[in-house]
Each structure stands twice: as structure tokens, then as C-alpha cells.
Amino acid sequence: MKQYKKTVNGVTEYYREPLIVGNKHVLNPTEEMILAAGWEEYIPEEEPSEEYQPTYEERVVELIRQRYSIDDEIAILRQKETKADEYAAWYAYCEQCKAEAKT
DSSP states (O other): OOEEEEEETTEEEEOOSSEEETTEEESSOOHHHHHHTTOEEEOOOOOOOOOOOOOHHHHHHHHHHTTOOHHHHHHHHHTTTTOHHHHHHHHHHHHHHHHHHHO
């Protein structure tokens, strides 16, 4: 569908139906009617799409989630004193994820 615009007193307007011709509202105007009313066809510029780049914190969490769920982490933290080896392994993995996220 073609798009139209016109500038009046320095203000750019974009065409939307109905077209007003004199005192009449035209719901399905032809292209000739639109152009005769002072509108000009335009093609909107496409904005360049930028690929989303996660933040450092988001990347760290993403890496940790590859091995541990939130529930797993809560359980490890809750049992820090009774399962010290499991806590140490989790902590070392988190530090490794932080180092990897920086690169």
C-alpha cells in the first residue's frame, strides 16, 4: 500500500483516510485524487536493525543457567555449610562464567 505525505506551514502530515475534497469525505480515493489534493507519495526509510547485545550481567546469568537453575542455586546456597564441596564447585563455575562473559 502506498503512503503519502504533504508539508503545510513547515508541518509534515501523513495521509490517512478519509480524503477530504471540498466538503466531501472520500473513503476510497483513487491515487489521482490523492495527488490532486496535494499529497505526494513517499517511501519510509527503514531503520537499520541492530542485533541485540546482552549486557555483561545477562551474559553471566545465561552461562550459569546452562548448568544451574535458580532452584538449584537456592538449594546450594541453603546447604552451603553441609555440602561445602558442591558449594565450592558452583562458586568456581560462577567465577568461570564471569570470566567468560568478559571476553
